[in-house]
Amino acid sequence: MTDKVRVALIGAGGMANSVHYPSLAEFDDVEMVGLCDVVESKLNETADRFGIEKRYADYQQMLEETQPDAVYVLMPPHHLYDIVIRCLESGINVFIEKPPGVSTHQIRWMAEFAEKNGVIGMVGFNRRYIPLLELCRDKVVVHGGAMHQVVSTFYKWTEAPMHPYYNGAVDILTSDAVHAVDTMRFLADAEVTKVASSVRSLGMKYDVAFNALVEFDNDCLGILLSNWRCGGRVHQFEMHAAGISAFVNPNYEAVIHADGEEFVERLDSKQVAGSDENFKFYGFYHQSRHFIDCVKSGQEPLTSFQDAVKTMELVDKIYQSGM
Ligand SMILES: NC(=O)c1ccc[n+]([C@@H]2O[C@H](COP(=O)([O-])OP(=O)(O)OC[C@H]3O[C@@H](n4cnc5c(N)ncnc54)[C@H](O)[C@@H]3O)[C@@H](O)[C@H]2O)c1
Structure with a gap:
């Protein structure tokens, strides 16, 4: 090269x-x-x-x-x-x-x-390369050790088309809510052991709401909240470890609470990324940087094809574990 x-x-x-x-x-x-x-x-x-x-x-x-x-x-x-x-x-x-x-x-x-x-x-x-999300994850783990509870939320509003994505070629969970599934895995940083889920169509011809409890082998509990029949786009994350919690909406900001304090730190997503351009504060720039660095070094990327298999397997488990 x-x-x-x-x-x-x-x-x-x-x-x-x-x-x-x-x-x-x-x-x-x-x-x-x-x-x-x-x-x-x-x-x-x-x-x-x-x-x-x-x-x-x-x-x-x-x-x-x-x-x-x-x-x-x-x-x-x-x-x-x-x-x-x-x-x-x-x-x-x-x-x-x-x-x-x-x-x-x-x-x-x-x-x-x-x-x-x-x-x-x-x-x-x-999402794994969003500077604000990475910073909060580091702060939570340094202060409290491994996460014991994470919440991964993705809500959207769809105007009831006849079919899900690409004329029905792909379902909503696989095509888009998968971001929340993958980020949950990233934050929990462990292997999935058990899944209980609810998958609902809410009057549509296809599934639009995917909620799940996911147990990981490090004792972390993941909670997936996703629904495409809500008021609008909200995509946010909660991370909890002993004595610390971060509430993160990467479009705007994160709020951190620690050691019983009602409020400890407020972090602005654009300030943390050093840019108000969406492709920089929402992880795309850092993602491409990581890919190019991996191509140069031969190192396996964080979101390699092999790792993506695990995220897609969790998508399958959410469908298979419905109440
Ligand atoms: N990460 C995110 O937040 C995010 C957001 C939106 C979309 N996506 C994903 O990005 C992907 C692309 O979405 P998009 O909205 O950019 O798609 P798009 O439809 O706007 O663009 C696809 C392009 O590929 C071209 N194309 C199709 N077949 C081709 C072929 N055989 N050879 C050459 N060109 C061909 C089309 O002409 C089109 O210009 C999708 O998988 C989507 O799920 C990710």
Whole structure:
């Protein structure tokens, strides 16, 4: 590998333009060597914006001509699998968004192919890289030792469409509430032992509310609160350890209580990240930094394909453990 990590990009859609390519564009040690999208207008607009010269409608041609070290595959989950496997088989490190395919089966095989080909696969569970969340987690663990209780909340409002995500290709828990499931695992920092859950459709043709109690092997209890028929988007976390609690909404702030005090510290999400740009204070920038560092060092990422299998297995258990 030269001094710069040569990154090829597949997908010129919303997430690519709003968070991932702006992050990569700020790294001195990254060269964006080619961009592929099947929609010509999106391809050209995005390539112009990020100064990318080589443009393709066919990703296989891009991989052959640019010979990248890594590739970002940024498209809806039901289109990922074949492209990801082809990249891994070509010996290229791969970054994908969440969810990592449409089933545990798919991410298990992506992980298998990454290992077989000696390359890194990473999933964009960006909440784990949010500076405020990381800081609070460190403070809680330093003060109180291992977490004994975490609450992972994700509420949204959907206007009752006929189907869940992507014309029904993926269910809500796998596609989106999975962020709360993954962050719960991250905060508990242990293996799941037991799950009790409630999965409800609330009058819709598909499931919209996913609530669960999850026991971990370090005695931590995880509580998942997620519901897509609520008043609006609220995504927040509670962390509790002996003598300390943090209540964190990464869009705004965290409040920490310790040793019986009603209030100890208030932390502003943007101040902690040193930026009021969403892609920086909401974890995307630090996530890409971690991926590039792992590509350079060969280290397994925090949110590797292998680790994402565990998050998807917990999604399965939540469906299987309904009351
Ligand atoms: N982490 C988060 O908070 C978050 C938020 C929103 C979406 N996402 C995830 O990001 C992913 C991408 O979502 P998006 O909204 O950016 O999608 P999008 O639909 O806006 O963009 C996908 C792009 O891929 C292109 N494309 C499709 N098939 C292609 C092919 N074979 N070759 C080349 N280009 C192809 C499309 O033309 C489109 O431009 C999804 O998995 C979604 O779940 C994550």
